[in-house]
Amino acid sequence: MSAPRQPDEAMNRAMRLCWWQIGWFVTVVAVMGVVMGQSQTMKTAWIEDMLGFVPPIAFLVAARMERRPRSARFPFGFARANGLGFFVSAVALTAVGALLLVNALMTLAMAEHATVGSMRLFGHDVWLGWLMLAAQGYALIPPLVIGTKLLPLARTLNDKLLHTNAMMNKANWLTGAAGIAGVVGLGLGWWWADAVAAGLISIDIINDGWKALRSSAAELIDGAPRALDKPEVSPDARTLHATLDGRFPGATILMRETGRLIHVEIHGVDAPDPVPAREELWPCGGDSAWRLAQVTFTDRPLERDRYQELFSPGERQAPRQHRPGR
Amino acid sequence: MKKRVAVLSLLLSLAGCDALPRDPGGTLDRVRQSHTIRVGLADDAMPQQARALLAALAQQEGARIELRRGSLEPLIVDLDADRLDLVIAEVAKRTPWKKLVAPGPTLLVHGEGSERTEWRALMKNGENRWIMQVEQTSRAVAPEAS
Numbered sequence: 001m002s003a004p005r006q007p008d009e010a011m012n013r014a015m016r017l018c019w020w021q022i023g024w025f026v027t028v029v030a031v032m033g034v035v036m037g038q039s040q041t042m043k044t045a046w047i048e049d050m051l052g053f054v055p056p057i058a059f060l061v062a063a064r065m066e067r068r069p070r071s072a073r074f075p076f077g078f079a080r081a082n083g084l085g086f087f088v089s090a091v092a093l094t095a096v097g098a099l100l101l102v103n104a105l106m107t108l109a110m111a112e113h114a115t116v117g118s119m120r121l122f123g124h125d126v127w128l129g130w131l132m133l134a135a136q137g138y139a140l141i142p143p144l145v146i147g148t149k150l151l152p153l154a155r156t157l158n159d160k161l162l163h164t165n166a167m168m169n170k171a172n173w174l175t176g177a178a179g180i181a182g183v184v185g186l187g188l189g190w191w192w193a194d195a196v197a198a199g200l201i202s203i204d205i206i207n208d209g210w211k212a213l214r215s216s217a218a219e220l221i222d223g224a225p226r227a228l229d230k231p232e233v234s235p236d237a238r239t240l241h242a243t244l245d246g247r248f249p250g251a252t253i254l255m256r257e258t259g260r261l262i263h264v265e266i267h268g269v270d271a272p273d274p275v276p277a278r279e280e281l282w283p284c285g286g287d288s289a290w291r292l293a294q295v296t297f298t299d300r301p302l303e304r305d306r307y308q309e310l311f312s313p314g315e316r317q318a319p320r321q322h323r324p325g326r
Numbered sequence: 327m328k329k330r331v332a333v334l335s336l337l338l339s340l341a342g343c344d345a346l347p348r349d350p351g352g353t354l355d356r357v358r359q360s361h362t363i364r365v366g367l368a369d370d371a372m373p374q375q376a377r378a379l380l381a382a383l384a385q386q387e388g389a390r391i392e393l394r395r396g397s398l399e400p401l402i403v404d405l406d407a408d409r410l411d412l413v414i415a416e417v418a419k420r421t422p423w424k425k426l427v428a429p430g431p432t433l434l435v436h437g438e439g440s441e442r443t444e445w446r447a448l449m450k451n452g453e454n455r456w457i458m459q460v461e462q463t464s465r466a467v468a469p470e471a472s
Contacts (some may be wrong), residue, residue, distance in 0.1 A: 020437070100346045107411060112451075112452075113350055113351075113450075113451045113452020113453075114451070114452060115428040115454065115457060116347065116459045117428065117457050117461055118453050118457075118458045118462065120465060121372055125462045125465065127346060127347055127454070127458055129347055130346075141375070179444070184345065184346070186452075186454065187345075187346030187347040187348065187454070188346065188347075188348055189347070189348035189349055189350040189352075189454075190348045190350070191452055192418060325418070
């Protein structure tokens, strides 16, 4: 089977967007840093913006590494760089949610009354809250725009690292919105407002982060391919398994994922002659056949086990009852 | 879209009528109702700039100054417990009290480098309208120091 040809245009577009994201985020971090003062909410939002750099940088580094040819020290190439970046980004996203939640709970528990004073600007005394609102309003725009553009690309490329980046952007603009509510709340004398808003939003972010963390950990330890946005086995993998099962009855079929690519081992059958084309084996449309990176045949049978039950029709009805590893 | 317009209108109206910020503990409202500003002084004497600050605040709010002398720590406890509205003190540049209170702009500086001390008004954290008013007045009476 020849090397898979991935959609270059979508990949290049995703890389351009990540560079734009880094550029925009530098300006956001600078503006937020200037006006944050002693506000804990603003400091948290600022730290979160800093963590927002992790997914695009991880994606760009992984994309660069993936293109390197295999070497003596890395004989299987660098396709797993994407998976490693996915794991790092998932940790960053979960950390953002956890940071936000801990900060909100501590603010509420200690009944901290945040001080937002004034500063002299062009000869006028201006309440710092207005500048914070302007900064937070500006900080909303880049993640909202870039996150919206990243999502369809993540689906086209089936790239979980890119999807986590889109989720991080969502987390950033949601936190920005909570920050605006918080500063207005502080201004109105409701010291608890920003902590409550941030606490509610942190639960959503932790949920996204936890799902990404489970999927990325599964990928790193050769778990079956996971869906883009949840840690369940992906529909593509199920369809592929069913197709191969029909074509090679009695064989044991193992699948794993390295970044965007799926690798398959078919145990218990001889390799067919001629070897079928990738498009012939991939059941989910020719446009995405590049995802099937490798199919290995070995005539030594492998005992059918609980992994196989995962893909049996009965199991599809109740997938949580017999998961592998339980 | 309607929601965004409503939020924007609310923000603009809040900006226009100077409604923000407000005090969660209502310090400025209390000063205006009682016509009294309760001040703690953490020293025997007070520099001219601090006297000017108190005089200007009293004039702005039509209030009289009720002065109480004492050590800095008990005065900060009273400030936090709403028994004082303001503390005037000479503090080191790196004083740990900065996290427990909201220090206003510098009124007067003594010394240099690590030996530098600053006369400031200290307010209760979070009383943002009152803090803003004291900050504005401090900058007006001691523009060189701040």
